Amino acid sequence: MEEITQNIHHYLKAIYELSACEDPVSTTALATRLGIAPASVTGMLQRLSTATPPLVIYRKYQGVQLTPEGQRAALEVIRHHRLLESYLVQKLGFTWDEVHNEASRLEHVISEQLEMRIATVLGNPQRDPHGELIPTAELTMPGDSSLPLSGLRPPHQATVLRVQPEDPDLLRYLEAEGLLPGAHVDVLEYSPFDQNLRLLVGGRELVLGPAVTSQVFVES
Numbered sequence: 001m002e003e004i005t006q007n008i009h010h011y012l013k014a015i016y017e018l019s020a021c022e023d024p025v026s027t028t029a030l031a032t033r034l035g036i037a038p039a040s041v042t043g044m045l046q047r048l049s050t051a052t053p054p055l056v057i058y059r060k061y062q063g064v065q066l067t068p069e070g071q072r073a074a075l076e077v078i079r080h081h082r083l084l085e086s087y088l089v090q091k092l093g094f095t096w097d098e099v100h101n102e103a104s105r106l107e108h109v110i111s112e113q114l115e116m117r118i119a120t121v122l123g124n125p126q127r128d129p130h131g132e133l134i135p136t137a138e139l140t141m142p143g144d145s146s147l148p149l150s151g152l153r154p155p156h157q158a159t160v161l162r163v164q165p166e167d168p169d170l171l172r173y174l175e176a177e178g179l180l181p182g183a184h185v186d187v188l189e190y191s192p193f194d195q196n197l198r199l200l201v202g203g204r205e206l207v208l209g210p211a212v213t214s215q216v217f218v219e220s
Contacts, residue, residue, distance in 0.1 A: 006108040011044055012071075012077070013081075014034055017033075023065065024064055027041050027045065027063065042060075048070070054067050055069055075140070079115065082103075082133075082135075083119055083122070084102070085129055085165075096130060097168040097171035097175070098168070100168070130171075146218060147218065150195065150197070150210050152197070154189055155186075156220055157220065158219060160182060161181060177201065178204065185199055195213075
């Protein structure tokens with residue numbers, strides 16, 4: 001297999017994450033996610049589809065899917081990333097809004113031996129500080145039963161499982177409001193005009209719009 005560079009890892013990871021909502025993944029969605037011109041994305045996808053072995057299946061105008069080899073490579077870097085986030089929080093005192101960018105810089109360079117030792121020291125965690133599932137050492141992803149908070153309606157009750165980790169400002173806001181993994185949420189009211197939800201979290205009432213509720217995932 002040709003060397004999987006940091007840039008290739010970025011592509012495979014983005015395709016894997018986008019495929020949860022869109023499969024095959026469109027080149028437009030991938031370009032938006034990576035902040036790269038669509039023409040450059042197309043060129044890279046053509047390269048990855050002709051690698052030995054191929055890492056993606058790409059069809060013009062039909063989008064892109066990961067091959068089994070591409071999926072394993074994506075899950076490997078995701079495992080590195082989420083274990084690093086967990087280590088930075090649990091052992092080095094970082095806050096959950098600081099670790100995403102740090103882990104993104106390190107995820108491509110740690111060895112498999114270091115990955116194994118980090119996992120052992122942490123007790124082989126199943127979720128990272130944001131509640132996101134960590135791929136297993138065998139590079140499989142555990143099942144995820146979560147759904148976006150934005151999809152709940154009264155009188156649903158739910159428990160926060162995970163939140164999107166990319167926006168530090170959002171993470172600080174969620175922490176201030178008590179919307180952390182493990183928090184209990186009661187849905188009191190839904191407004192069909194602006195999609196706002198009135199919630200009870202930790203004994204406090206909150207009114208949140210879809211910009212926030214679409215980034216929080218719960219189990220009801």
